[in-house]
Amino acid sequence: MGLPDVTFLHKLADAADKETLDRFRGAEDLQVNSKPKEGFRFDPVTLADREAEKAMRALIEQRYPNHAIMGEEYDTKPGADENAFRWVLDPVDGTRPFLCGLPVWGTLIGLLQHERAVMGMMSQPFTGERFYTDSAQSWAKGLYGTVPLQTRRAISLDQAILHTTSPESVKQSSLNFSALDKATLMTRYGGECYAMAMLAAGKIDICVEFALQPYDIVALIPLIEQAGGVVTTPDGGRAEAGGAVIASGCPRLHQQILSILNS
Known part of the structure; x- marks a missing residue:
């Protein structure tokens, strides 16, 4: 089996967005806890983190039951796939700005094959943007349409x-x-x-x-x-x-x- 279609990354992001967007700048109790992290007095985790990861895991387990899953909030699920695929999920990367109402957080969806990163997406639902690769080209999708991404290379x-x-x-x-x-x-x-x-x-x-x-x-x-x-x-x-x-x-x-x- 080859790489998943990029539409599946969008489906995972859709599921996460439903859990994160309504809670961002919302009135709901986010059930904020702090995890130990060396050098930081506060490393937050919220209900949005936990529910978004849970939603993405459920979809992966349904579509790709043999794939391994690693996420920030729950234990790693081992895989039984001969292609050694492992999903790597961060439901809210940037929980501090999430709590502050700043839209620089995002949901990160990565895929490893034999321990090498081969596909990835960052979804920022408040700005309506997704940045992703289809394994051949990177793209940004937002109010400006869908455009290819290119780093700045001719610079000192x-x-x-x-x-x-x-x-x-x-x-x-x-x-x-x-x-x-x-x-x-x-x-x-x-x-x-x-x-x-x-x-x-x-x-x-x-x-x-x-x-x-x-x-x-x-x-x-x-x-x-x-x-x-x-x-x-x-x-x-x-x-x-x-x-x-x-x-x-x-x-x-x-x-x-x-x-x-x-x-």
Whole structure:
């Protein structure tokens, strides 16, 4: 069996959107809890997270019962598929901005085959946008129609836009983020998964994250790669396992960026 049709990713996103959108900026009790996370005093999980993941898991188990499933909120379901497919789900990536009413969160739907990210989608239902790959090309779909995504490649480092989500993570990391900050045009914070989508769209040039889980990045790797970018760990390896992750829109600059971060 080959890769699932991209329409199934949209079906999963539809199911998640029903659980997240009505609760975003809503009056419903979100049943907010905090999970332990090193270096953070508050790492929230809400009813929207739990219900959205539950809805997506149910659809996967119905359509692809032999596929493994890994998600943020529930235990990993082992698979029995000879093609070694594993879905990797983050129902609300960016729960902090979700709680703050800021529309930079999204639902991440990724698919691994033999531990390599091959398909992915980020759904942002409040803005009505989806960023996804069909395994050959990355696309954005929204009020502007459906358009191909292309990273910005003809750029020098001193004109590049740098992004990271949390200043807290910068303080805890051994990577030389301050040197990269000084070498680039400007640095922005707080964009969560939406910033990665904007890298694929050619609006941001570098995203540096310091402590990701697989469900934070698997969906975004093929989205960026199929748009012309590159995603690696600080040593240049594959990033599916998470940890510190660097995404660049311009592959020509990537090694230079890694050298600065590791300096």
